[in-house]
Amino acid sequence: MKKITKIFKTPFTEKEVEIGPDAQSDVLIMAIESSCDETACAIVKNGREVLANVVASQIKTHQQFGGVVPEVAAREHMEAINLVIAEAFQQSGLEPNDITAFAATVGPGLVGSLLVGLNAAKALAITHDKPFIGVNHLNAHVCANYIDTDLKPPFVALLVSGGHTQIIKVNSYLEQNIVAETIDDAVGEAYDKVARLIGLPYPGGPNLDKMAKEGNKNAYKLPQARVGENEFSFSGLKTAVLQLCQRLKKELGEVPKVDVAASFQECISETLVKKALNIAESEGIKTLALAGGVAANSEIRRKFFELENKGFKVFAPPMKYCTDNASMVAASAYFLANTMDDLTQEVFSRVK
Ligand code: KG4
Ligand code: ZN
Secondary structure, eight states, X not given: OOXXXXXXXXXXXXXXXXXXXXXXXXXXXXXXXXXXXXXXXXXXXXXXXXXXXXXXXXXXXXXXXXXXXXXXXXXXXXXXXXXXHHHHHHHHTOOGGGOSEEEEEEESSOHHHXXXXXXXXXXXXXXXXXXXXXXXXXXXXXXXXXXXXXXXXXEEEEEEOSSOEEEEEEOSSSOEEEEEEESSOOHHHHHHHHHHHXXXXXXXXXXXXXXXXXXXXXXXXXXXXXXXXXXXXXXXXXXXXXXXXXXXXXHHSSOOHHXXXXXHHXXXXXXXXXXXXXXXXXXXXXXXXXXXXXXXXXXXXXXXXXXXXXXXXXXXXXXXXXXXXXXXXXXXHHHTTTOBOOTTOOOOSSOO
């Protein structure tokens, strides 16, 4: 069978370094994630064993604005970056020379934020003469499922984050294709907008999830978009929630927020899990993996794991590896999914 490794060259001495799931020696990757509002650094051994995982969250800063302010985020990353790197070395007891390669998220994300992490990783790679590996943030979310597990392709991944909603068929460590995608809002975006609508503070998703647990999920029937088999759409759902709230306010004088939250969560979780199941069945794949910040959602996880009753092997990262973190970036660099190893690699805000 073909071996899955890649030979990287170090920047100065051009020493060859083998990285990948079939590499001969242990591979220790230090990765940095700074695509949005978390500054994170991690060290992961052989793509699955976390030796250090440090996350500095900016939630408190952005709370006062009700959302992430890109300029402020970039400045906060600058303040935190050296601290998270130092903390990761301390947690692991390792030194820069013990590291096999340095990795960072290249995109998609906020340009100013990405630049901070990318340049820090490049600087480390150059200073210590180690390979640099650029990582795609979406791949990284999927690769979070490799951490502490024996997950192997092929599998179908449901990726739900603040900016993306996709179903991905992961054929091998290196090869994957998107089989379904949203045509408008991402799931996390829908959560954040509906949360704001019912008066919940940033970050909307987790707050709405918490509130939904108190409510009656069958209180209101919300519409599931009628779109193609390979499409999602959530902007109509958001409008339906707005109209429901306006009607309830008029009729009852106030909106029963907990029931609205629970009904919204029921509708969205049903849509997502149903589509993932249909695609896995039609592809004949018996392994499923959940990924992205919204994979932390309690009801989506519950419904997803229920698929075990239908004979599926189901994976979902623990909470700390669902939302943005650097361990998943290190895993992605190791498994070589869509990586970029050019030191001149620039950041990108969107997937082209
Ligand atoms: O993956 P992520 O950390 O950042 C992006 O790459 O976008 O995802 C952030 C998104 C936000 O929209 C946030 O509200 C949502 O994930 N989120 C949740 C939960 N935890 C985070 N949404 C619903 N329920 C949760 N428990
Ligand atoms: Zn993310």
